[in-house]
Amino acid sequence: MQTATAGQGAARTPLARFFASTLGRKAVMALTGVVMFGFLLGHLAGNLLMFAGKNATGTAYRMDEYAAQLHSMPALVWGTRVVLLLSVAAHVWVAVSLASMSSAARPVAYKVVKTQQATLASKFMKYGGFLIFAFIVYHLLHFTVGVAHHDFKPGQVYANVVAGFSQPAVSGAYAVAMVSLCLHLYHGLYSFFLTMGFNHPTYTPRIRTGAQVVAVALAAGFLSIPVAVLAGVIKA
């Protein structure tokens, strides 16, 4: 069992002992989560250019100009991708290892399970995480690589998004993913502070409320695009 070695750490380095402990792994989860959250903020800001229409001269969509400009800076794009890939890998590794420790810690399940104050979001973390991971793979194949897109035109971000979200099934899949993301972010942002050791009788309840607001706002921001496409507000 993985946990069996954690206590015999006298001969091991502090870093090895840190990564072996549940608290160290939770810190890795919290910090990599915040990196991904930071990316989501930037990603949303860029996506909302879908509402900005064409440029002043009417020659191109602002979204396409932004995408072209972004890809003219390969160091930024690839640097971000590498950091995100490492964050996802560490986040998933920690989640899987902690989940396997949990099931080892309770080999016989209760006949009657009843929670008293755990939120829906907190109970959904594992499943939501899995759904979001599956969504990321699909999303990359859909809008980045294009193989999961029915009419993909490289470089034409605006047209690809409109065509993609015009299919209700695709928009529906995105909606499921964004609801999962909202729940995951709510408990994740709230937990970040507790895991990193911050708790205060005044601020912890405010952090909980703030996490709800941010999670809902972020998911609503992303969802506004497929909704606008289906409603005809954003059209080709």
Next chain:
Amino acid sequence: MRLTLHVWRQRNGRAEGQFVKYDMPNASEDMSFLEMLDVLNEGLVAQGQDPVAFDHDCREGICGMCGFVINGVPHGPERGTTACQLHMRKFKDGDELWIEPWRASAFPVLKDLSVNRSAFDRIIQAGGFISVHTGSAPDGNALPIAKEASDRAMDAAQCIGCGACVAACPNASASLFTAAKIGHLGLLPQGQPERDRRAVSMVERMNAEGFGHCSNLGECEAACPKEISIEFIARMNRDYLGGAFSQRPAGARIED
């Protein structure tokens, strides 16, 4: 009042356990939960059967010996209460109750509802000593302690080590117990010299015993008969994160 009980029966740690259904036709609402089980056991003994084993000692809610899961909730439905202080008036006539032991690999079942909680003792042992003068008692008020620190230390020190936090946690984590023990010394001046080392070694012992991680659900806090707050878990995390890299190798010199 009439109750139907489904009690987990397990001969010993190696045997397979199962639920056994018992009819409880004459429970009084004035009985504590343990007294109700005493009546059940008297009936079983009279019929020549093996009584249900469960831990108990003071029956005043302060020793931490009793406890089992009643319908999915450790110590039963009343908050801030041990099973011995839970009265049958909290249940209704005709209720069906599922009674299970704490379920955690670190708390192996000894018999029926009784589990071995020695893992908790080993976590406390891992905390080690504190540097205080022994011998005659110190002068009163010789050591100033802030009122707030003393109050919070006493809140943490209320932990009776019953194990309900582990039982309630979906990860079978002992974080609330360990955090309470780290917190009550860490808040007091007597606990400062070894504070870092104590947090790290108690956390490592907790992991080595096979308890799971904390996912901040707060179920432990809801189940705790002493209503210890998960605030102490954040405090433990802080002490651990600060302490994990503060230890220097023996013999290390400043210029190294």
